[in-house]
Amino acid sequence: MLWRKSASFNAPESWPPYPPNAETELEKAVRLEEEKEARRVSDSIDHELELEKQEMRARRRHQTRVLLLGQAESGKSTMLKNFQLHFSPEAFNAETEAWRAVIHLNLTRSVNFVLDVLSPERIQQLRGQDTLRSLRMRLSPLRQVEMLLVQRLSANDPSRSTLKVEEAAPWVYGRASEVSIRGGSGWKSLLRLRRNVNSGSRTIDTRQDELDDAQQILNACRDDIVTLWADPDAQAGLQDEGVSLQQQSGFFLDEAARVASADFVPTYQDILKARLQTIGAEEHVMSVEQSGDPAQKWVFYDVGGARGQRAGWVPYFEDVNAILFLCPVAAFNEVLLEDRSVNRLLDSFNLWKTICTSRLLASTTFILLFNKTDILREKLAAGISFSQYVRSYKDDPFDFELVCEYIKRKFVSIHKHASSQRRQLHIDFTCAIVSGADLSSWLLLC
Numbered sequence: 001m002l003w004r005k006s007a008s009f010n011a012p013e014s015w016p017p018y019p020p021n022a023e024t025e026l027e028k029a030v031r032l033e034e035e036k037e038a039r040r041v042s043d044s045i046d047h048e049l050e051l052e053k054q055e056m057r058a059r060r061r062h063q064t065r066v067l068l069l070g071q072a073e074s075g076k077s078t079m080l081k082n083f084q085l086h087f088s089p090e091a092f093n094a095e096t097e098a099w100r101a102v103i104h105l106n107l108t109r110s111v112n113f114v115l116d117v118l119s120p121e122r123i124q125q126l127r128g129q130d131t132l133r134s135l136r137m138r139l140s141p142l143r144q145v146e147m148l149l150v151q152r153l154s155a156n157d158p159s160r161s162t163l164k165v166e167e168a169a170p171w172v173y174g175r176a177s178e179v180s181i182r183g184g185s186g187w188k189s190l191l192r193l194r195r196n197v198n199s200g201s202r203t204i205d206t207r208q209d210e211l212d213d214a215q216q217i218l219n220a221c222r223d224d225i226v227t228l229w230a231d232p233d234a235q236a237g238l239q240d241e242g243v244s245l246q247q248q249s250g251f252f253l254d255e256a257a258r259v260a261s262a263d264f265v266p267t268y269q270d271i272l273k274a275r276l277q278t279i280g281a282e283e284h285v286m287s288v289e290q291s292g293d294p295a296q297k298w299v300f301y302d303v304g305g306a307r308g309q310r311a312g313w314v315p316y317f318e319d320v321n322a323i324l325f326l327c328p329v330a331a332f333n334e335v336l337l338e339d340r341s342v343n344r345l346l347d348s349f350n351l352w353k354t355i356c357t358s359r360l361l362a363s364t365t366f367i368l369l370f371n372k373t374d375i376l377r378e379k380l381a382a383g384i385s386f387s388q389y390v391r392s393y394k395d396d397p398f399d400f401e402l403v404c405e406y407i408k409r410k411f412v413s414i415h416k417h418a419s420s421q422r423r424q425l426h427i428d429f430t431c432a433i434v435s436g437a438d439l440s441s442w443l444l445l446c
Ligand SMILES: Nc1nc2c(ncn2[C@@H]2O[C@H](COP(=O)(O)OP(=O)(O)OP(=O)(O)O)[C@@H](O)[C@H]2O)c(=O)[nH]1
Pocket: 070, 071, 072, 073, 074, 075, 076, 077, 078, 079, 248, 249, 250, 251, 272, 273, 274, 275, 276, 277, 278, 279, 303, 304, 305, 306, 371, 372, 373, 374, 375, 430, 431, 432, 433
């Protein structure tokens, strides 16, 4: 060490350091040279940081950051797919392969769920028990298919690597439990897998072979799946158990003949209907492919909406231009999967209140989307009374327009009273599984 700390001075963090006692001329010259060099390095670091900051600011000027919020199954990821389809159709199309496996998993889980409900004991009480019993037996390989697909889709996700089908399969509360796959990890690697399939890697080939096996078994079971789903006795058994699958996420049983066929290629509609629970947060950067300013980027943050996931939202609050909040209006007669004592519409009200109250979001643009309007319409038309679940509602309990108006009033009122400062609120009613919503106009608001 060329300079010594002065005995009388004990602040090594001060800069430049205090000249040591009894310093020779040579030592002094060396010290000054070192200090000069250190200052040059420090200035250059400061300069780099400043440049980075300026670059970031310039980038940010061309970046609009949008955070998608809402409870689980409110349609956040589906809305994001809609944005991709609208603004980056090429990127969207490139993911078709991966979505096929997800759709196959959705279908397989539905069939296995039906088989769980129609247990051997239950079948004994139904007419046509011989047919159902043999269908049950012939469809048993689908347990293996489910396990294979889960393992393949979560292949790169260490937290799911030991997932067993028995763990994922038991059905609760009239619906199959879900397989959640950490977004942006395992299942998307299927894309790379397909693209690299000629790379000669044995692992990749094995993985692809397994997916092909799953698809072949599913295809071999195709006619039996169609027969099971069309069987009036099976339908009666499901009805007795209070199970209604049609309005549940990832429902493909009505299209089983097409989806399970060997040459199935998912349509846009299929991909929008596919269900994959988001765990954690995913960042999606998009630019408008066909027209517009190529430097302009949209950054979407899609987060998991289940209760256990919500603490992870806060870090994104500080840095976003807009919140896209989704409330699934059709969920008025449902409860949270994670807490069956809580009505889903009530949970959305409370969540909205929390978001409005947040000071970090005081000057953020809010776009409120009332989603799943198609299912709301179907439920009310099928005679499910809104006022049976929402006691404060006093109008016609089956009138779609009035129910929508009531929900909107509630949200607007919460926004007005919970927000710390005035903020414009944009509201729309949507059906996220139909492409072509007025996405551009929302983005103009951000
Ligand atoms: N019928 C209908 N289904 C919808 C609509 N929006 C979303 N879905 C379906 O609802 C399911 C759940 O949607 P997601 O987009 O995965 O929900 P999410 O909010 O991302 O849920 P988490 O990731 O768990 O937070 C999917 O199967 C979608 O296809 C809609 O407007 N109508």
